Amino acid sequence: MNIQEFEKDFLFCFKKLKINKNKNIYVTSNLTDISKIRIKKKTKLDLLFKCLSKSMGKNNSIFVPTATLNLCNSKVIFDIENTSSNNMGPFAEYIRLKKKSVRTIHPFWSICGIGYNAKVLKNISKHAYGYGSPWSKMLDLDFMQVNIGIHPSKAVTLVHHIETIIGVPYRYNKSFKHKIKIKNKIYEDFFFQSVFFNKVNSKKKN
Numbered sequence: 715m716n717i718q719e720f721e722k723d724f725l726f727c728f729k730k731l732k733i734n735k736n737k738n739i740y741v742t743s744n745l746t747d748i749s750k751i752r753i754k755k756k757t758k759l760d761l762l763f764k765c766l767s768k769s770m771g772k773n774n775s776i777f778v779p780t781a782t783l784n785l786c787n788s789k790v791i792f793d794i795e796n797t798s799s800n801n802m803g804p805f806a807e808y809i810r811l812k813k814k815s816v817r818t819i820h821p822f823w824s825i826c827g828i829g830y831n832a833k834v835l836k837n838i839s840k841h842a843y844g845y846g847s848p849w850s851k852m853l854d855l856d857f858m859q860v861n862i863g864i865h866p867s868k869a870v871t872l873v874h875h876i877e878t879i880i881g882v883p884y885r886y887n888k889s890f891k892h893k894i895k896i897k898n899k900i901y902e903d904f905f906f907q908s909v910f911f912n913k914v915n916s917k918k919k920n
Contacts, residue, residue: 775829792821
């Protein structure tokens with residue numbers, strides 16, 4: 715497969731998904747299936763970004779997960795500019811490293827965006843999910859989730875946002891104190907992450 719065929723195939727797939735009807739998308743990806751294609755990794759990522767942007771047209775926004783759950787309960791400082799995402803895939807890192815990208819300050823579950831509406835990520839709560847979180851902001855934009863190389867059942871983080879909103883009996887918002895670095899300033903603050911209760915009794919009352 716050459717570059718032209720690679721681009722043509724992605725544009726065809728995105729057309730079938732009717733991405734052109736939405737200007738705001740959240741992309742989760744596992745690019746293992748295309749790793750053997752003899753095109754440089756950087757070129758593949760450039761083409762994927764180009765195809766997504768071209769499919770949506772002007773004033774589009776692309777959001778990706780840049781989570782670092784590996785920092786939870788650690789003393790490792792979360793550097794909003796330099797801390798790499800953990801197991802979120804090369805495309806998420808590609809977006810994070812773009813000059814005009816915007817990343818949320820949550821040390822464990824950050825979201826990164828680029829494009830017309832990425833600025834909504836600059837003013838969010840300290841909660842991973844719930845009102846004022848990145849998920850709340852993206853839902854206000856009526857975003858579309860696009861899973862590339864990942865079955866939908868393996869990319870259901872939005873469900874945790876819904877669980878938080880409705881207050882399911884098996885999860886609660888736990889506070890974590892963690893150090894954050896923004897530019898040259900390091901400070902410590904509380905952030906909230908939805909976690910399971912150790913023991914749950916969710917039986918219906920008669």
